Amino acid sequence: MTRHTPLFDLHQKLGARMVDFGGWDMPLQYGSQIAEHHAVRRAAGVFDVSHMCIADLTGARVRPFLQRLLANDVGKLKSPGKALYSCMLNETGGVIDDLIVYFLGDSWFRAVVNAGTRDKDLAWIRRHAADFAVEVRERTDLAMLAVQGPDARAKAAGLLSPAGAAGALALEPFFGREIDGWFIARTGYTGEDGFEIMLPAADAERAWKALNSAGVVSCGLGARDTLRLEAGMSLYGNDMDERTNPLESGLAWTVALEPRERTFIGREALEAIRARGPGRKLVGLLLEGRGVLRSHQKVLVPDAGEGEITSGTFSPTLERSIALARVPAAAAGAVQVDIRGKPQDARIVRPPFVRHGKALLG
Amino acid sequence: MSNVPSDLKYTKTHEWLRTLPDGTLEIGITDHAQHALGDLVFAEVPEAGRKLSAGEPFAVVESVKAASDVYSPVAGEVTAGNAALASEPEAINSDAYGKGWLMRVRPAAGGAAAALLSAAEYEKLIAEEGG
Numbered sequence: 221m222t223r224h225t226p227l228f229d230l231h232q233k234l235g236a237r238m239v240d241f242g243g244w245d246m247p248l249q250y251g252s253q254i255a256e257h258h259a260v261r262r263a264a265g266v267f268d269v270s271h272m273c274i275a276d277l278t279g280a281r282v283r284p285f286l287q288r289l290l291a292n293d294v295g296k297l298k299s300p301g302k303a304l305y306s307c308m309l310n311e312t313g314g315v316i317d318d319l320i321v322y323f324l325g326d327s328w329f330r331a332v333v334n335a336g337t338r339d340k341d342l343a344w345i346r347r348h349a350a351d352f353a354v355e356v357r358e359r360t361d362l363a364m365l366a367v368q369g370p371d372a373r374a375k376a377a378g379l380l381s382p383a384g385a386a387g388a389l390a391l392e393p394f395f396g397r398e399i400d401g402w403f404i405a406r407t408g409y410t411g412e413d414g415f416e417i418m419l420p421a422a423d424a425e426r427a428w429k430a431l432n433s434a435g436v437v438s439c440g441l442g443a444r445d446t447l448r449l450e451a452g453m454s455l456y457g458n459d460m461d462e463r464t465n466p467l468e469s470g471l472a473w474t475v476a477l478e479p480r481e482r483t484f485i486g487r488e489a490l491e492a493i494r495a496r497g498p499g500r501k502l503v504g505l506l507l508e509g510r511g512v513l514r515s516h517q518k519v520l521v522p523d524a525g526e527g528e529i530t531s532g533t534f535s536p537t538l539e540r541s542i543a544l545a546r547v548p549a550a551a552a553g554a555v556q557v558d559i560r561g562k563p564q565d566a567r568i569v570r571p572p573f574v575r576h577g578k579a580l581l582g
Numbered sequence: 583m584s585n586v587p588s589d590l591k592y593t594k595t596h597e598w599l600r601t602l603p604d605g606t607l608e609i610g611i612t613d614h615a616q617h618a619l620g621d622l623v624f625a626e627v628p629e630a631g632r633k634l635s636a637g638e639p640f641a642v643v644e645s646v647k648a649a650s651d652v653y654s655p656v657a658g659e660v661t662a663g664n665a666a667l668a669s670e671p672e673a674i675n676s677d678a679y680g681k682g683w684l685m686r687v688r689p690a691a692g693g694a695a696a697a698l699l700s701a702a703e704y705e706k707l708i709a710e711e712g713g
Contacts, residue, residue: 252621254672442621442646510624511624511644511649512623512644512646534646
């Protein structure tokens with residue numbers, strides 16, 4: 221039984237082509253996904269991300285609970301509203317999911333986890349929360365919109381009261397706050413500035429229409445994928461999963477091994493992997509010629525062996541194909557990718573591919 | 583709701599054919615096909631002089647979503663490939679029956695126009711496919 225977000229009817233009215241994503245009927249594109257992509261890089265776009273799971277975690281011991289549960293350290297979150305990107309690992313160091321957690325109060329954190337993994341994640345979180353008497357409340361009453369692009373914050377602030385708008389525009393990157401009854405965070409998954417807004421489901425349609433009226437373009441999952449890949453951001457299920465660890469997924473930067481006393485789940489396994497050296501790493505790839513790199517294509521690395529593309533697409537900003545790939549740790553420079561039986565030249569680069577709306581690589 | 587011009591012929595694999603005044607055929611992919619593929623980013627078209635058999639793949643169109651072979655409805659010799667698509671593949675999306683043409687071909691004598699569909703037959707086909 222496919223699930224619908226509170227905006228399903230509106231997406232139909234707007235003429236969206238729908239696609240199944242993790243069991244949810246979601247808009248892929250409303251017209252041209254490339255036009256939607258450019259709108260976010262140049263102006264502002266809005267995405268329905270209500271399929272993602274918002275979970276409020278409450279209790280006196282919520283902080284030590286999260287310090288056990290997550291590979292990144294919530295101990296870094298000192299100011300209320302500050303957010304942290306982290307992986308949640310299993311005992312062998314494999315990635316159960318990646319998520320963002322917000323510090324909202326002494327006894328209250330909010331986590332946002334991926335749609336496709338929500339059931340697995342909630343079961344895992346609940347099981348470990350029990351040891352710390354932390355309550356887990358899934359916020360199915362909330363919808364979530366991502367408004368992204370250089371004009372996004374200004375346009376989104378236009379939906380709020382004057383005081384609310386001032387408060388929203390004062391938010392620093394990676395901070396969130398409750399404003400006018402909505403939770404507004406300066407976070408995103410596109411590489412552009414913007415907000416992610418968690419709001420009562422009943423407000424979602426009105427908010428979307430108001431954004432459209434203000435010139436914010438409706439954008440679907442197609443553009444969401446090309447944007448995040450240009451920004452070098454990982455997609456769970458493609459770039460990492462339970463059989464891969466953060467060190468071979470370009471996510472070592474999200475693992476806090478200091479302080480040493482913090483025994484988070486998966487720590488021992490990760491330290492062992494780190495000690496012997498991870499045999500693989502995640503890199504960016506730029507296809508030299510025409511064509512499109514796609515998941516699972518084989519990467520041939522001279523003198524080092526083989527790798528595999530984890531995510532590939534056509535980059536509308538660079539006007540060529542880009543990818544993330546898992547390759548042998550020694551791989552560097554020129555490689556070839558097997559595209560439909562023919563080896564095509566590509567080269568290893570360091571993501572991101574785009575920053576501040578501009579191509580970083582030629 | 584796809585656009586299906588009544589003056590063209592069609593194939594089951596979603597190509598269209600237009601007979602030009604000099605007797606050559608202009609071939610492309612239909613509005614239904616471009617819509618299914620999504621935003622096109624590359625189109626590989628044949629060089630003039632290439633000889634084709636009926637049913638042979640003569641072009642590849644690639645969207646963000648997938649790459650797709652395009653099949654020649656006739657045997658013949660290519661007189662032109664649409665070189666403009668190298669810089670503007672999206673013309674296939676916006677003008678599938680006009681600027682989005684893929685190739686022109688001089689059909690071999692007695693060439694197989696057998697399996698071609700009329701506009702009405704093609705409309706029925708795509709309706710049955712749910713498009």
